[in-house]
Amino acid sequence: MPPTARSPPGISRGIAGDGPGAYGAIRFGMRHPEMFGAVYGMQPVASGPNIQPTHSRPNFERMARATSLDDLRDDGFSLIFTSIYQAFAPNPDRPPLFFDPPARRVDGRIVVDSDRTARFKQGFALTALLPAYADNLKSLRGFKFDWGRQDTLVDHVYGAQAFSNLLAEYGVPNEAEEHGGGFRDRHWGEQGRFYTDVLPFFARHLLFGPPATPTERVNAAHAKLRQAMLANDADARAMLYRADARSMPEYQPVLIGTRQIAAYHRAMRGRRRVTSYVPVASEVFDLGNTLVEIGTFTIRWSDRADEERGKYAHVWGVERDGSLRLKADTWGYFRPLADPAGFFTAIPEPSSSPIPLAAGDRSVGEFLRAHNDRDAEAVRTKDVEAKLVDYTDDAIFMPFADTPKRGMAEIRPYLTAYTAAGSGATFRDVRVWTLAFENYGAWVIEYPKFRVEWTAGGQSGTVTGGGIRLWQRQAGGSLKLHRQIGTHDYVVASR
Structure with missing residues (x-):
């Protein structure tokens, strides 16, 4: 489905696959949501944990004797898993098949290498990948996968069900459908699911005109x-x-x-x-x-x-x-x-002289100046509560060198721990000021800067930084912080 001339590819491009191809489609959607607007996987393999151990399927004795893939052509599982191990457990220094086997047969029994198995699983199963890529899947316009409950390889059914449950745990919007077919036996033909389900799914979720929202x-x-x-x-x-x-x-x-x-x-x-x-x-x-x-x-x-x-x-x-x-x-x-x-690259920093305010912005400017003075004092005195009162209950704070903190349940312990970590420092001079702001009535965008001179354990230094704040107007007319992202500058040591 090619995009129109006016619509961006990521919104108007979908990816689908069948069986192993469905696994690949979902994996591509996880890692590259900017390239695809919607993803459909028809009966994906390797979607989740197995009932039958993975290492019980291939013949490790034959794999150990093989000099090339041709030696495994008549052994389906060994051929398939050799390719999988080459992709997800490669070792270029281990000819002739160039992978690290997660198990081997010794004296008639399977011996599992737990470290290799863990590394292989972590990079292979969709359930193992999901925690790192859940937000990527959330950004898709549509995501669906299906599986047949009559699939004779029960691991496909169990894995898909486990993946569906884990998606719900991470809050990823999706459509997951278990139908009455077997493995890949209802996908094609005039009444196949590709025509009755996949194409209508993309028609609903892809955008072929100019961006609207x-x-x-x-x-x-x-x-x-x-x-x-x-x-x-x-x-x-x-x-x-x-x-x-x-x-x-x-x-x-x-x-x-x-x-x-x-x-x-x-x-x-x-x-x-x-x-x-x-x-x-x-x-x-x-x-x-x-x-x-x-x-x-x-x-x-x-x-x-x-x-x-x-x-x-x-x-x-x-x-x-x-x-x-x-x-x-x-x-x-x-x-x-x-x-x-x-x-960092040395580029002269522009002047930070006061901003001339329009009449309608003076009250906002005065509020920000007063807030920044209070903020500087709270930093200097290590007053966590004085900082916490600024945030809305559903605020998101994105601090320097850390993950976003969502809501007061995460912001409070973060700022408390952050302040405690600096308890041994003395802040000689703290300044917080506004480079510029934009007043939209119900919202205010602020571009703040800060400078902190500190002393601790006989050492001293300066920390500077900035960021963006999004203030939200409350019912009574006051402003509270709704979104904030902060950065630190690299400070060149003086000689």
């Missing part, structure tokens, strides 16, 4: 950003920002305007290239001529093997032609990066 428009704009990132084209990336945009990457002081933004990404491109980037928007706030996108991402670079996970906030401005451009963005990671200096 705020989320679809944001996804389309983010797809262009992703394309520029994977092309490592700093100038094309900067063109997706408004001329006066502000960007706040982790470890980098705020960048103002497309010239600084392009210069930063050129410097980054010279150190490492983006090889994979998968964003997942978790929510979009429609403020009229501005859309605020909150989400998570995974990214890989050319200079390292492991992927990093993180969170982001995008503030998209609606242009006159209806397209979107970034007014502001910020992003950070779920853990401290080992080489923060590698994500």
Whole structure:
């Protein structure tokens, strides 16, 4: 189903498969939701745990004697599992089949290598993959899989049921259907499920026209950003920002305007290239001529093997032609990066002089100034309760080098532990101020900055950073923090 000329591929492209292909379709949907709007798996294999142990199926004696796959052509399970082990337990230093067997036959009995089995299972079964990729599946427009209860290989039925139950545990919207067929015997033909179920499913869930909802428009704009990132084209990336945009990457002081933004990404491109980037928007706030996108991402670079996970906030401005451009963005990671200096480049920080306020914004500006003064005092005196009163009950706080904290049940213990960890430090000077804000009546977007000078155990230093805050107007007219993402700058040591 090719996309139309005006619709973004991720919204108008679906992926489906049958049996092993269904496993592959779901796995691709898990790892690349930006590429597919909907996923349908017809009777996926390897969806969950087995009743019969996996290692009981292949003939490990034949596999040990085999010099190539041709030696296993008449042994279906051994041939299939050799290919599976080559894909999920590879070992290029173990010819001729080049994999680490999770079990072997010794004196007529199977001896299982528990470490190899654990590694193999962790990367293979869909239930094992789900915890890391549940949010990706949540971002799909549609997700369905089915299985036949008369399948003679009962592990297919049991695994699919287990996968369905685990999806519910993680809150992943899906359609899971058990029908009266066997393995792959009701899929094809004029009355087959491909025509009666799969195609109608995609007709319901894929978009073949221009993006209509705020989320679809944001996804389309983010797809262009992703394309520029994977092309490592700093100038094309900067063109997706408004001329006066502000960007706040982790470890980098705020960048103002497309010239600084392009210069930063050129410097980054010279150190490492983006090889994979998968964003997942978790929510979009429609403020009229501005859309605020909150989400998570995974990214890989050319200079390292492991992927990093993180969170982001995008503030998209609606242009006159209806397209979107970034007014502001910020992003950070779920853990401290080992080489923060590698994500910093020396670009003169713009002036942070006070903002002249319009008459309608003066009360908001005064509120933010008063709040930031109280915030600075709460940091200096380590007053957790003074900080907690700022948040809505369903707030999401995305701190530096950590995962998002959702609701007061997670924010309170996090801030309590964070404050306790700094109990031995003295904060000599704490400043919090607002670079800029946007007043939308029911919502206020703030771009804050902070600077903390500290002393602890005979050492001293300075911490600076910023981020984006989304304030929500309450019933009585007050403002409370609804979403907040914070970053730290890399501070160059003075000589």
